[in-house]
Amino acid sequence: NAGVMQNPRHLVRRRGQEARLRCSPMKGHSHVYWYRQLPEEGLKFMVYLQKENIIDESGMPKERFSAEFPKEGPSILRIQQVVRGDSAAYFCASTRRAYNSPLHFGNGTRLTVT
Amino acid sequence: EDQVTQSPEALRLQEGESSSLNCSYTVSGLRGLFWYRQDPGKGPEFLFTLYSAGEEKEKERLKATLTKKESFLHITAPKPEDSATYLCAVQAWETSGSRLTFGEGTQLTVNP
Numbered sequence: 001n002a003g004v005m006q007n008p009r010h011l012v013r014r015r016g017q018e019a020r021l022r023c024s025p026m027k028g029h030s031h032v033y034w035y036r037q038l039p040e041e042g043l044k045f046m047v048y049l050q051k052e053n054i055i056d057e058s059g060m061p062k063e064r065f066s067a068e069f070p071k072e073g074p075s076i077l078r079i080q081q082v083v084r085g086d087s088a089a090y091f092c093a094s095t096r097r098a099y100n101s102p103l104h105f106g107n108g109t110r111l112t113v114t
Numbered sequence: 115e116d117q118v119t120q121s122p123e124a125l126r127l128q129e130g131e132s133s134s135l136n137c138s139y140t141v142s143g144l145r146g147l148f149w150y151r152q153d154p155g156k157g158p159e160f161l162f163t164l165y166s167a168g169e170e171k172e173k174e175r176l177k178a179t180l181t182k183k184e185s186f187l188h189i190t191a192p193k194p195e196d197s198a199t200y201l202c203a204v205q206a207w208e209t210s211g212s213r214l215t216f217g218e219g220t221q222l223t224v225n226p
Contacts, residue, residue: 031211031212033211033212033213035216041218042201042216042217042218042219043158043201043203043214043216044216045213045214045215048210048211048213055210055211056209056210056211056213091157093157095211095212097212098211098212099145099211099212100145100146100212101212102148102160102163102212103148103158103160103212103214104160105150105158105159105160106157107155107156107157108156108157
């Protein structure tokens with residue numbers, strides 16, 4: 001039973017480029033969460049999605065960031081025109097049920113902006 | 115706003131030296147409190163969920179307890195392989211789905 005799969009594991013982008021991070025949830029899980037972990041800081045919630053719907057994007061910056069979870073395929077976190085401050089580890093987590101479920105995390109994508 | 119504070123930030127133990135990690139929380143209505151373990155370069159790994167004050171959960175050398183204001187993660191006779199960052203998180207009734215608010219973690223090092 002494969003866990004949450006994230007790719008790429010490492011991503012290097014120059015300032016101004018776009019970053020696309022992918023997340024395939026665990027089999028049978030239809031709820032996906034994205035978190036960001038800055039160096040020496042805790043995990044910060046960004047967005048919660050179900051298939052084809054954004055449920056809660058209150059933690060996502062208003063500009064340059066977007067997320068989707070299409071009917072088919074992985075969830076995508078897109079960062080446009082990246083800046084150095086976007087350098088961080090981005091984690092995806094999934095659950096089977098909407099409530100009272102622990103989040104199961106992937107191993108993250110480490111984004112470095114040069 | 116939900117808040118989670120973990121202490122200490124870092125803890126060094128000798129193998130076999132038992133200790134406790136603390137997690138203090140402020141939340142409007144607690145749906146659940148979660149403990150995770152995170153190894154370097156990896157994602158958090160789920161350990162426990164506690165739902166009500168007085169509840170306890172155990173797994174190998176770890177035991178988690180919950181009161182109305184804090185949770186403790188007790189580590190009995192730790193081994194070097196228990197070295198990791200331990201994260202505490204809360205889930206509130208008013209937040210969406212299974213969204214968690216995390217503390218900044220306690221980095222545990224167990225020396226042989």
